[in-house]
Amino acid sequence: MSRLGNRADWADDEEFDDPSALPAQEVITNKDGTKTVISYRFNDDNKKVKVTRRIKTTTVREHVNPQVAERRSWPKFGTPPGPTFDTTSVGENMVFRPSINWKAQAKEAEKDGGEKGSMKDQLKDKKVKCRICSGEHFTARCPFKDTMAPVEEASGGAGVDADDKEAGGLGAGKSSYVPPHMRNGGAAGGEKMGGRFEKDDLATLRVTNVSELAEEQELRDLFERFGRVTRVFLARDRETQRAKGFAFISYADRGDAAGACEKLDGFGYRHLILHVEFAKRST
């Protein structure tokens, strides 16, 4: 086909300035035997990209048996002939290091891996926790800094009071032994039969008219403003996992519970008015 046949019009000569045209590839032979190849292409954003590659060619000479060399030229046969990617692939790299006590080494490596994992897990859940309201901020930044004392101190103080009274009553005031059920101010409780579900009801609030969309963490955040919350139980439907409309909040200290009960009864939460009262012990 003639040049004229290709070009409809002489005006098409301007295609040299056409931005869509790419300059030709350049190959430069360097002094050290390498080659520099400069080529141009369009990237994904349709921008012109200059690609410079330095290529060093090395010839690897391998001496093989003439029979082996002859076999390399054999044509392929069978089904399917020729190279196929579905029959041959390269597996992941593995380290194989023979050693006399490989068993001990393997165990050690596994342990190291395990430890790393557990440390990671530990750090994953690490959060800044306020000592006053247990919120996710530093104690110094706590909004209740000026109005409330740190939780541990307050409850600890209460515990000492209780100990003084009751342990003294037992006539064992000088002993450092504190019966399990009186530790931590008696509220946290020692080990009891029934486990963690049987809690001291003295400092437990029963909250009703809770929104269906409520979350335990939200409730905890709400109630933690009044003292250390030891347990939040939000009743959920077994199937839908939605809140059933009532919850139990246990405080470490009954005084905090009383305060919360007073303040939050009638509190508007998620468009519903909370009804808060002390839980009655179920018999």
Place this chain on the structure above:
Amino acid sequence: MRPILLSGHERSLNQIRYNKDGDLLFSVSKDKNVCAWWTANGERLGTYAGHQGAIWTVDVSPNTVILATGSADNTVRLWNIKTGDCIKVWEFPTAVKRVAFSPDGSKLLAVTEKRMGFLGSIAVLDIAYGDGEGNNLDVQAEEPSLRITCAESKATVAGWSYMAKYIIAAHEDGSVSQYDPKTGDQLENIQAHEFDHQINDIQFSADRTHFITASKDKTAKLISARNLAILKTYPADTPLNSASITNKKDYVILGGGQAAMDVTTTSARQGKFEARFYHKVFEDEIGRVRGHFGPLNTIDVHPAGTSYASGGEDGYVRIHHFDKPYFDFMYEVEREQLRK
């Protein structure tokens, strides 16, 4: 070490064999194809189609001209390796569980199964190589030159000792016996493994003076071909399907895993689907290579000792080219020996 995965088979592998130069690898499986691979890059040279049943065994002649396969369709077939043509079919009354070329390639033994009233036997076939140019390969003897019948316990695997002086056969009851390949007489028989624990594989060292057996009784044994003396024992914690002796380095590689029928009830980690490396002389386990997700059915080592391949119940063949640490590893005594 980056293994090359060959997935040319649809069912579990039964045997793999390197040729004498180590540039080709042949694999057979329960599907009806034989595959030939270049070991350097894992490319497939071709497939040999024709068998009507699961192929149990494969062997390649020392000059890499003829390939022999034995199958559950009761035949032994010879193939022209270069073209893929079937050049000879021998019919047997029962399935063929093992074929092996003699060291010079002039004879082929075939171990037949005990079934349907037929006793297990070892047949010896004479192999001709035509005019040496690859022509007239299909001119072969019609009848076996020798038949050895195993009356007591059927032979499961067999091979040729140095100079084809003996035929060594391993049996279903855990014994190993030595036969004279000229007369077919049994010369010796020892209970190498625990009684009634089948020997699944037998592979010879490069000079064929000793061989290794892999048994269901969770051990592999190194046995002298001359007098069947047990030289070494390699204990494992799982039934063994295959064992191989490496050249260049004095290691042995064992492969196994619990029986295929129990695989689904255990996890891959407990399944022990690893190739185990033992030092051939010191009998210590020196390492494992994992990768398969089923028991290892067959292992073979490159004749130059630079790579090994394993075929598993999972249908994969993995070719591993060893890297530096493998060749560098030495016991302290070996190092001292080297210094002197």
